[in-house]
Amino acid sequence: MINRSQAAMNTLSRRRFLKISASTLLAAGVVGRATAALASATTREPKCVREVPTFCDICFWKCGAIASVRDGKLWKIEGNPADPLCRGRLCPRGTGGIGAHSDPDRLRTPLIRTNERGEEKWQAVTWDEALEYIAGKMQKIKAEHGPESMALFSHGIGGTFLKHTLKAYGTVNIAAPSFAQCRGPRDVGFRLTFGEDVGSPERTDIENAQCLVLIGSHLGENMHNTQVQEFATAVGRGASVIVVDPRFSVAASKAKFYLPIKPGTDLALVLAWMNVIVTEKLYDAAYVEEHGFGFDQFAASLTGYTPEWAYPETGIDPDTIRATAREMARYRPATLVHPGRHVNWNGDDAQRSRAIALLNALLGSWGRKGGFYTPSSMDMPDYPYPPYPKPAKPKVDNPDHKYPFAHEAITTGIRDATITGQPYPIKGWMVYATNLLHALPNEAETIRAIQQLDLLVVVDVIPSEIAGWADVVLPESTYLERHDELNVELFKDPFVALRQPVLDSPDDQKPNWWIAKKLAEKLGLGAFYPWKTIEEYLEHRVTEAGLDFAELKKKGIIRGPRQPIYFEEGAPAEFGTPSGKIEFYSPQLEKAGFDPVPRYTPPVAGPPGAFRLLFGRAPVHSFSRTHTNRLLSDMMDENAVWVNADIARRAGLKSGDTVRLKNQDGVLSNRVKVKATERIRPDCVYLVHGFGHTARGMRHAYGKGASDAQMITRYKTDPLMGGTAMNVNFVTLEAET
Amino acid sequence: MRYVMVIDTKRCVGCMDCVVACKTENNVPEGYNRDWITEEVRGKNPTLQMEIRSERCNHCDRPPCVYCCPTGASHIHEGGVVLVTHEKCIGCKACIAACPYDARFVHPEGYIDKCTFCIHRVEQGLKPACVSVCPTHCMHFGDLEDPQSEVARLLSSRAHHSLLPQTGCQPHVFYLT
Numbered sequence: 001m002i003n004r005s006q007a008a009m010n011t012l013s014r015r016r017f018l019k020i021s022a023s024t025l026l027a028a029g030v031v032g033r034a035t036a037a038l039a040s041a042t043t044r045e046p047k048c049v050r051e052v053p054t055f056c057d058i059c060f061w062k063c064g065a066i067a068s069v070r071d072g073k074l075w076k077i078e079g080n081p082a083d084p085l086c087r088g089r090l091c092p093r094g095t096g097g098i099g100a101h102s103d104p105d106r107l108r109t110p111l112i113r114t115n116e117r118g119e120e121k122w123q124a125v126t127w128d129e130a131l132e133y134i135a136g137k138m139q140k141i142k143a144e145h146g147p148e149s150m151a152l153f154s155h156g157i158g159g160t161f162l163k164h165t166l167k168a169y170g171t172v173n174i175a176a177p178s179f180a181q182c183r184g185p186r187d188v189g190f191r192l193t194f195g196e197d198v199g200s201p202e203r204t205d206i207e208n209a210q211c212l213v214l215i216g217s218h219l220g221e222n223m224h225n226t227q228v229q230e231f232a233t234a235v236g237r238g239a240s241v242i243v244v245d246p247r248f249s250v251a252a253s254k255a256k257f258y259l260p261i262k263p264g265t266d267l268a269l270v271l272a273w274m275n276v277i278v279t280e281k282l283y284d285a286a287y288v289e290e291h292g293f294g295f296d297q298f299a300a301s302l303t304g305y306t307p308e309w310a311y312p313e314t315g316i317d318p319d320t321i322r323a324t325a326r327e328m329a330r331y332r333p334a335t336l337v338h339p340g341r342h343v344n345w346n347g348d349d350a351q352r353s354r355a356i357a358l359l360n361a362l363l364g365s366w367g368r369k370g371g372f373y374t375p376s377s378m379d380m381p382d383y384p385y386p387p388y389p390k391p392a393k394p395k396v397d398n399p400d401h402k403y404p405f406a407h408e409a410i411t412t413g414i415r416d417a418t419i420t421g422q423p424y425p426i427k428g429w430m431v432y433a434t435n436l437l438h439a440l441p442n443e444a445e446t447i448r449a450i451q452q453l454d455l456l457v458v459v460d461v462i463p464s465e466i467a468g469w470a471d472v473v474l475p476e477s478t479y480l481e482r483h484d485e486l487n488v489e490l491f492k493d494p495f496v497a498l499r500q501p502v503l504d505s506p507d508d509q510k511p512n513w514w515i516a517k518k519l520a521e522k523l524g525l526g527a528f529y530p531w532k533t534i535e536e537y538l539e540h541r542v543t544e545a546g547l548d549f550a551e552l553k554k555k556g557i558i559r560g561p562r563q564p565i566y567f568e569e570g571a572p573a574e575f576g577t578p579s580g581k582i583e584f585y586s587p588q589l590e591k592a593g594f595d596p597v598p599r600y601t602p603p604v605a606g607p608p609g610a611f612r613l614l615f616g617r618a619p620v621h622s623f624s625r626t627h628t629n630r631l632l633s634d635m636m637d638e639n640a641v642w643v644n645a646d647i648a649r650r651a652g653l654k655s656g657d658t659v660r661l662k663n664q665d666g667v668l669s670n671r672v673k674v675k676a677t678e679r680i681r682p683d684c685v686y687l688v689h690g691f692g693h694t695a696r697g698m699r700h701a702y703g704k705g706a707s708d709a710q711m712i713t714r715y716k717t718d719p720l721m722g723g724t725a726m727n728v729n730f731v732t733l734e735a736e737t
Numbered sequence: 738m739r740y741v742m743v744i745d746t747k748r749c750v751g752c753m754d755c756v757v758a759c760k761t762e763n764n765v766p767e768g769y770n771r772d773w774i775t776e777e778v779r780g781k782n783p784t785l786q787m788e789i790r791s792e793r794c795n796h797c798d799r800p801p802c803v804y805c806c807p808t809g810a811s812h813i814h815e816g817g818v819v820l821v822t823h824e825k826c827i828g829c830k831a832c833i834a835a836c837p838y839d840a841r842f843v844h845p846e847g848y849i850d851k852c853t854f855c856i857h858r859v860e861q862g863l864k865p866a867c868v869s870v871c872p873t874h875c876m877h878f879g880d881l882e883d884p885q886s887e888v889a890r891l892l893s894s895r896a897h898h899s900l901l902p903q904t905g906c907q908p909h910v911f912y913l914t
Contacts, residue, residue, distance in 0.1 A: 076758075078870065079870070089870055090872070091752060092752050095754055095758050096757045098761060220750030220751070223872075228750060228752070228872055229872050231750075232750065235748055236874075248787070252785075253785070253786070258783065258785070619751070620753055620757070631761070632757070634760070634770070635756060635757060636753075678778060678781055681782065
């Protein structure tokens with residue numbers, strides 16, 4: 001059978017393009033004059049091209065980019081060849097970054113709410129009025145409740161200066177969904193095992209892996225640039241790829257072994273793999289002997305987890321489990337079991353991540369070539385700010401260390417405290433560059449929390465859903481129009497990168513550093529901003545590090561010497577665990593009342609006839625924030641619900657039919673098209689995250705596709721670290737006519 | 738000289754960077770594209786195979802679009818590159834009907850548009866925009882008649898196919914498998 005899905009994921013096929021263009025030919029004549037001017041600017045000899053190095057912000061990978069401005073107009077953005085992250089090649093989102101600048105749906109001026117929250121009715125105000133209003137409310141919150149009652153949700157490097165202002169003001173409650181809704185369980189699982197995080201960018205040495213194991217990680221669709229480039233390199237030279245996914249992902253199509261696992265049972269598979277590797281003595285005995293702690297207790301606990309035991313749980317037959325375990329052992333230590341990134345799936349996620357860490361430990365891949373390298377960064381001293389005020393109250397998100405292994409703040413913990421007022425009230429939220437209504441599970445709870453607030457400020461580029469609920473909306477310049485904090489990344493090759501404006505903001509948008517500084521001044525905290533301009537700040541930091549600011553401005557990137565990155569090259573084999581070793585058995589977990597070696601519990605089952613809702617990424621979008629970017633929406637302007645072809649046939653559905661999803665709590669989604677495909681198991685359906693916008697200001701994206709976030713009314717909290725597992729929702733398909 | 742494109746389907750992940758880059762480089766209007774991604778799935782769940790291809794005009798040796806063009810707008814340029822001279826094009830769409838690859842469209846300004854192999858870049862010694870941005874390095878461009886070229890070496894050493902060879906158009910975009 002041939003399933004030819006042309007024109008990629010776009011809903012308009014090329015034939016449709018043709019039809020539209022033919023029927024609009026007359027109308028085209030009317031606009032012909034306007035576009036002729038544009039066309040003449042693209043003739044073969046560009047007149048005046050100016051190139052500005054900066055770094056990208058369409059996702060958080062922060063690739064070095066060179067933007068070209070032709071005759072005063074932003075023309076294209078290409079990778080900076082000096083950048084070790086992108087190596088001269090951006091991903092489609094980075095290439096499409098110019099659509100962020102020209103997005104007609106952008107926020108243009110500060111806004112103050114005039115009607116009820118969420119009605120999206122605004123009055124345009126000046127920056128001075130907006131900041132005066134915010135400062136007044138913040139002073140009132142401080143006087144009535146203390147500064148800790150103001151919380152900041154911030155995602156990405158652009159939040160640096162707002163964090164600084166809020167810390168100077170006195171809050172301790174600063175969180176990002178990147179922990180409790182994304183990579184937190186992984187970082188906790190690896191920390192408990194190796195004493196260190198995987199980091200971001202992940203310290204995965206994919207390009208040198210001989211065997212790469214992807215558990216749910218859909219590299220290629222998940223477009224983290226360095227990882228995708230290295231994945232292609234590994235595939236190109238014939239590395240053995242093992243993909244575990246209920247969906248036949250792009251990565252699965254490159255795999256030697258594809259394991260279509262029953263959703264939610266990954267831990268059973270990892271335990272069975274470890275059982276085989278230990279039982280058949282295939283592990284790296286010298287490495288385990290030298291670096292391991294508690295191996296015997298660990299090995300003993302695996303006894304029952306045979307491939308035969310795992311078969312009915314996972315749906316993966318024992319022969320395949322054994323064959324893949326042996327394949328991993330065959331290439332060790334250059335076998336990389338990828339830790340994943342968004343790993344909040346079933347509620348046992350920190351323990352599953354720990355099992356993945358342990359599997360890597362058995363294979364001896366941590367610290368080894370083709371496994372996990374040891375990253376380093378440039379030594380860039382912080383700017384000498386005055387000390388922040390000492391907080392009178394502890395953080396609100398994790399009272400009594402209920403989640404003992406949470407090493408970052410829990411967004412949903414702040415949300416809980418906002419709703420209940422316990423352990424103390426939260427009366428103000430500032431939200432920077434994170435659309436909480438799409439990022440946090442159960443939007444009803446988020447809205448309930450918002451209704452308890454005296455102040456909700458949203459700083460964003462686009463009028464997102466969360467902006468729709470704000471009291472004050474502050475329009476930020478895009479990354480192409482502003483400076484930001486330096487990017488000093490922990491990576492294979494140390495470097496420092498500069499973000500600098502390529503061109504001016506089109507309207508009254510302002511860079512985050514300016515907003516943060518002005519707000520601090522309004523709050524009487526001007527002393528925390530001893531510098532006058534951002535360039536002065538950046539130059540100070542760069543010069544203090546012994547580097548040349550003029551060179552950084554010119555090149556965008558300065559690289560430092562590579563340090564040893566593998567144990568075999570002399571990278572220190574040190575582990576920050578209590579035992580100083582790789583903890584196969586974890587006394588820390590035992591002491592806190594948790595399983596010292598991961599133990600399997602079956603996933604929550606859904607109602608009969610319902611499908612588990614899974615979600616993931618598309619290569620042309622980031623989170624829920626790129627859908628009004630016309631270049632990127634032209635690649636994919638709506639999502640489709642993936643339904644197994646047999647299931648669809650039985651339900652009388654075919655690709656292109658419209659349905660609504662109805663979840664276990666009766667919540668109905670937007671209308672969404674069906675993608676009937678062999679590429680997914682019959683017991684689950686799949687959506688690309690970030691679609692189904694309900695914010696009216698996002699005119700271009702409004703109502704297109706379905707939002708997984710809207711369907712995620714339930715979540716299961718990870719007992720170790722407070723992460724919110726979201727693959728615990730079930731939907732049925734309601735046909736639409 | 739014979740320009741060809743050689744695309745490694747083993748490496749391609751279908752991310753559409755080639756499509757976006759083409760659009761920015763060539764100012765292709767919203768709603769149109771000169772290249773696109775095709776995913777071809779074979780088999781039955783869970784035993785599946787998928788080939789992902791970045792597709793575009795095949796710059797055929799025997800291009801029906803050129804043969805049917807009443808004004809000579811569609812023509813073969815140096816290196817075998819099939820181009821459309823906008824000023825000569827009357828938008829009659831005969832070429833659209835003739836092209837077996839669906840590679841052409843009517844530009845809102847009224848002429849027929851399609852992939853040019855970024856000949857304006859190639860003539861400056863650059864690679865086509867799609868080739869130069871591809872994060873997986875799956876795309877290659879060069880002169881097939883130069884036996885030392887990367888494209889010639891790839892085609893002589895790797896299994897490959899082209900699209901709809903049975904049409905007799907002799908397409909010159911090749912897919913490594």
